[in-house]
Each structure stands twice: as C-alpha cells, then as structure tokens.
Amino acid sequence: MPDAEGVVAPEPSASPRARRRAIPWRRLLRATHRDLGYLAVGLTLTYAVSGIAVNHVADWDPSFESFEHTYQLPTPLPADDAAIAQQALAAAGVATPPEDVYRASDTRLDIQVSEEHAVHVQTDTGVVVSSGRTGRPILRGINWLHLNRGKEAWTAFSDGFAVMLILLALSGMFMIKGRKGLVGRGAVLVTVGLLVPIGYLWLSGGP
C-alpha cells in the first residue's frame, strides 16, 4: 500500500537478490530534489522578488528613488563660478565638497556632487535644481543580479541555476509514485501547468 506520500513499500515476495539489485531511484530523486531545493532558495528568492519588481518598471523605478528640488538664489549672482557653486550647494543643503564644477554655457553652471547627485544653476535667473537618485536597499542589488549587470561571471551562475530548475522540475515529476504521483494528481497539475503558457500563446495570438 502506498503511504501518505504515495510511496510504495517493496513487495515482501521479492527475492533478496532482486532487492539487492534494485536501485532506489525514487529515493535518489527525492534526495536530489530536496537538496537542490535547499540550494535554490537564495537564487529563487533573488529572481522572484526582483522579477516582480522589474516586471513593473513602467510604474516605478525598481532600483532607485529619484529626487528633484528647486531653490532660488538672490540675483545678481557672483561673477566667480566657485562662489556661485558655494551658494547653490548651501541652498541645496549639500555639505560635502563637489566632485566637479563645470561652466556649460553663459547661463548654465553644473555642479557634480557625486555620481548620483547633481546641482544645476541657471545663472541668469538664480534658479538652482538639485536632482539625483538613491539606490533602494536590497532591491538595487538583486535587480542588478537579475538584469545580469555583472555579465560573464553571473551568466555562468544563472545558467547553473537554470539547469538546477530543470532538474528540480524533472525530479519533482518522478519522485512520488501512486495516486499523488505522475499517474494521478501529478498528471493533472503538470497538464494545468503546461496549459498556462500554451493557452496564453494561443489566446494572445503568440509572437
């Protein structure tokens, strides 16, 4: 009789020699599935969470929060760019020294505070615009991994993960025997799972 997991005990009538020769492949599959499952937790969460985040990139920036603030300096401004920059940074509440101050045109001064933060001064009107972005904790990192910004090395890791998922799927299908295995409940659920992409392709008209 199958137990709760659908596992069938060896037939008592089987000869000791036959039992010795039989490879317990379902047990091996279960062990493989279990251990690959443990190994896959980290990468699955990484890809799943960032997958949801990146899927909705049209609605939000999944990796950064943007900011833009406008200030007004009293005009006329000083003639010296360094003095203008000092006033603009003070107005924007920036205490750190800038990386660069660049006179882009007669009426535009660009101050690079950091790679992610710039302050622009409209020198004829005294308008100061402080804009930039800050990385979202955790999400920025996992999105970076998901989008494979690390390139070659990460390609190897994600290929390995893809192979692991294939093994998980295959071992999952065959690791249980009986009513809850591939001839029973498993067949129904595998069919439903296959029908989702096939149905979507059919209903959407495909590529």
Place this chain on the structure above:
Amino acid sequence: MGMGRHDDDGSHDLSGLSLGGHAGAERMRALGRRDLLKKAAAGTAIAVLGGWYLLSDDERTRRARAEIRKDGRPRLPPGQHLIEKLRPMGGEAGDPSPRAFRLKVHGLVDKPLELDFRELLALPQIDTPCDVHCVTKWSVLDARLKGVPIRHLAELAGVQKGARHVILEAAHGYTANVLLEEALAPASRVAHELDGLPLPQTHGGPVRAVIPDLYFWKSPKWLTGIRFSATDAPGYWERRGYNNHADPWKEERYA
C-alpha cells in the same frame, strides 16, 4: 435553533445549526449554496468593475486617440495610454558629468566629429514639443526635450551617400539602430534638457537621443555616439527579441 458562527473571513460556519434530520441537512446545504453563489456573484462583479476601471481610457487618452496627426495617423498609437511625465525606466547609467561628456559622430561621414558638452550647447537647438511612446504602453504628449537636431550633426559631419542606417551608441555598449531617414527626421534630436531643466541622470543626462516616432528604447540614454552605416546592426534590445524597426502605429513591439 443555534446560530451559525461568523468567521473572520466573513464565511458562515453552519456546523452550529441544530435543525436535525434530513430537512435540516437539506436546508443547511441550500444556505451554504446560496451563500456561495452570493459571494461568487459579488466577486465577479468586483473583478469586472475593477478590470473595466483599469482597462478603460481616461478622457485625455480618449481625446488623443481621436486626434489625427498631419500624416493621417492618430495622435496616440494603438495600445498606448497617456501619462503626465516621462518615466525613467532604469538602465545602466552612464557618466553623468557634463565635463566628461563626448559625442562622437562617425562611420560613413566625410569629417568625423567629437563634440564636448559646451560645443553641443553652442549648436543650433530645437525645443519643439514631441510625443514619446514607450513599448511598455505609456505615452507622453508634448514632451519638452530641448536639443540639437541629428540632421544638423549629420550635415556637419557630411554623411556619405552609402549610409542607410544610424547606430545610436550609449554607455556600457548599449546601442539602438534606426533607419537613416528616421534619424534625420526634423524632430529627431540629441537632447540635453527636459521641461526647461538640465536632463536628469535618470532620464539619460547629460545627453540622450530622441527619435519621437519610434518606441522610446530607440532613443538611448547616456548617448556617446552616432554612427552612420551602410549596413544594419541590431542593437541591445533588438538582439533580445524586440522589433528591429519599432513603429508604435504598427505595434512593432517584439520580433
């Protein structure tokens, strides 16, 4: 008669009813079925109304669909809806420093150019509003993206007769390919201002390309080069399953 228990999720547990006998069991089944039907009807109504609300066009979108451009096409391409402001849409940012900025105009040209930011700002500018259409289905009408017409850069560099394609090059090796006539259309530009302010880094600052009548991935952020070519060279997204041409009115989203 005992009272049914009202659970946290609003469902009725009828196990406490003590009608007794066959009639009681029948009544309990009928009550359970009725309750289920009511909830199913309410759920369906909410789903339908919610879906209708999400999928229906707002007034501005409806008006933009009805508006006809000079070329006879509707102002809003099919499948698009309007939003108020450009969305950044991510991407691997390039160097935001205007001082470090260089734009190469090269390939099939007589005089290859390399412009710094100051030189770019000193060239003739256009700030005619343009419509932006993102492949993720949002559009912005009358975006104010000021910049230098690409056709002016092409004239300066002297594009040779054999050129048929333009490869827009950006930070970290990103490229997007467009047809020569689309790159040289009057509204196509190299933009450095958005809404009257310096183009923010999140939108590709200091400089991005703008090719208004194609999906917006054809307008690379953090632009570094414009290469004129006799042959086509599918770019970053085009090699990843997106359409090589990207006409929003033909919904050329994917290959």
